[in-house]
Amino acid sequence: MSVASVVSSLFEGQLPFRVEAFDASVAEATIDSPANELTLKILTPDALIRVLRRPGELGLARAFVAGDIELDGDLDALFDLELPPMGHLFTPSTLGPLLRLIGASALRPLAAPRIEARQRGALHSRRRDADAISHHYDVSNRFYEMVLGPSMTYSCAVFAHSNDSLEIAQRRKVDLICRKLELQPGIRLLDVGCGWGAMAIHAAKHFGVKVVGITLSTEQQSYATQRASELGVGDLCEFRLQDFRDVRDGPFDAISSIGMSEHVGRHSLETYAQQMFDLLVPGGRFLNHAIGRPISTKEDPQPRRMSEAWRQTQIAWGMRGPSRVGSDFIERYVFPDGELHDVGTMVSLFQAHGFEVRHLESLREHYALTLRYWVENLVKRFDEAAAEVGEQRARVWRLYMAGSAVNFERHHLEIHQVLTVKPVRGRAEMGLRPDFEPPF
Known part of the structure; x- marks a missing residue:
């Protein structure tokens, strides 16, 4: 299983954009969408680690901010997309191959991007x-x-x-x-x-x-x-x-x-x-x-x-x-x-x-x-x-x-x-x- 195929499977065959991954895998868009001109580049295994550890928006945000993923093309199209459920990442048929792709680095600590705010104290004090x-x-x-x-x-x-x-x-x-x-x-x-x-x-x-x-x-x-x-x-x-x-x-x-x-x-x-x-x-x-x-x-x-x-x-x-x-x-x-x-x-x-x-x-x-x-x-x-x-x-x-x-x-x-x-x-x-x- 390749990284690009994992992303494609999250969209259940309805992939609206192109995917390029660090393992040289590629997945082309499979449906007509305003996002067809957009390319999601998964540049490092750290992108997968961040999403696995914090599925959903926070993991994706950290991967983007850290430069582990890149978006090429018109960003306006991004805001038309419906993000897929992340639960598929944790099925036995997906998680095992993903961990093999990531390797031993999946076990190491991965700090949040340094510019992430960490608010302390009472709200609006x-x-x-x-x-x-x-x-x-x-x-x-x-x-x-x-x-x-x-x-x-x-x-x-x-x-x-x-x-x-x-x-x-x-x-x-x-x-x-x-x-x-x-x-x-x-x-x-x-x-x-x-x-x-x-x-x-x-x-x-x-x-x-x-x-x-x-x-x-x-x-x-x-x-x-x-x-x-x-x-x-x-x-x-x-x-x-x-x-x-x-x-x-x-x-x-x-x-x-x-x-x-x-x-x-x-x-x-x-x-x-x-x-x-x-x-x-x-x-x-x-x-x-x-x-x-x-x-x-x-x-x-x-x-x-x-x-x-x-x-x-x-x-x-x-x-x-x-x-x-x-x-x-x-x-x-x-x-x-x-x-x-x-x-x-x-x-x-x-x-x-x-x-x-x-x-x-x-x-x-x-x-x-x-x-x-x-x-x-x-x-x-x-x-x-x-x-x-x-x-x-x-x-x-x-x-x-x-x-x-x-x-x-x-x-x-x-x-x-x-x-x-x-x-x-x-x-x-x-x-x-x-x-x-x-x-x-």
């Missing part, structure tokens, strides 16, 4: 949240520059046209938020989860506001502080290494939170909403920009009978399941402790804590375009990126961003901007039909 943020963001500012481009903006851009450059679209996004918040010279803005400072610096430079940006990433704080100084707004921008729960110097005239509430966690959402309300002046505006997932299941193109591994993969990319991002791949390699919430939950949350919701906008297609740009940037500079952060991390990013783009396109993921006001005696102090559109 301050220390654990800081560790989770550090795992994802304290990688390398130079790596993020390669992927994100000059804007250093790690959130959904806003495109006026599908062929807009990423830099113009990112500038339009932060300008749009500034206009929704009706920023004016001299007022105070709190930017929660400020990233590398793009929003804060734009608000200070073009709207004259005084900004406090908070982050749990030391790399982001250092970069944002230096960039604000270089662009001449260092006196208007203060970047702190601070948890949102520890901000005490309110009130602020406006608050922006861009791509941060996904890290808050379901059990801390009440604290998050109350803190935003308490930190805002009466009449002030709060904008929450966050990824979520749809809750409708009326249109489900996926097969009704799914393996557990595929169900978990769907949860990973926001296609179904609980709020925890939660799959082995995303949880251990991308966003430890990340949680996504549907927009209805967020709107109800803000209303329950005293906010009036004034405007809601979906940017789902815009995020798909943004991610396509990021994937293109990474592919163009993959060798350079791998040299900067290691090949394991570069591989993770390529797969995670490609999968995310597909799932925004297919409405398995959503993203919304929710604009709220802290009303004053029932008044929101907003125009009847405000025009938020940037003039470019």
Whole structure:
């Protein structure tokens, strides 16, 4: 029995892609599928060891991250596949030949890839949240520059046209938020989860506001502080290494939170909403920009009978399941402790804590375009990126961003901007039909 024939047998003769293995065996696709142009390369016996020891998604994720398997071709096709049950690997007719192929190395310890997150402490405690943020963001500012481009903006851009450059679209996004918040010279803005400072610096430079940006990433704080100084707004921008729960110097005239509430966690959402309300002046505006997932299941193109591994993969990319991002791949390699919430939950949350919701906008297609740009940037500079952060991390990013783009396109993921006001005696102090559109 060859390695390729084992893989083919898992699919019960319905193999959707080509397989090449380290024992020189090959199996061709046996059915018509979007994945026909995809080739799964099983490069080392370690790939089999990882899957045998942790059948399902975790074993496959570790094999991919470690470079024991490779995927050649259009990765989009990967997300159409239903992973087969792994139980067939443990039948006597398969397990014995597999162990003979692997040899004595099957008995040796095999460490998980070094970049695998190992979270400790209570879920969403301050220390654990800081560790989770550090795992994802304290990688390398130079790596993020390669992927994100000059804007250093790690959130959904806003495109006026599908062929807009990423830099113009990112500038339009932060300008749009500034206009929704009706920023004016001299007022105070709190930017929660400020990233590398793009929003804060734009608000200070073009709207004259005084900004406090908070982050749990030391790399982001250092970069944002230096960039604000270089662009001449260092006196208007203060970047702190601070948890949102520890901000005490309110009130602020406006608050922006861009791509941060996904890290808050379901059990801390009440604290998050109350803190935003308490930190805002009466009449002030709060904008929450966050990824979520749809809750409708009326249109489900996926097969009704799914393996557990595929169900978990769907949860990973926001296609179904609980709020925890939660799959082995995303949880251990991308966003430890990340949680996504549907927009209805967020709107109800803000209303329950005293906010009036004034405007809601979906940017789902815009995020798909943004991610396509990021994937293109990474592919163009993959060798350079791998040299900067290691090949394991570069591989993770390529797969995670490609999968995310597909799932925004297919409405398995959503993203919304929710604009709220802290009303004053029932008044929101907003125009009847405000025009938020940037003039470019």
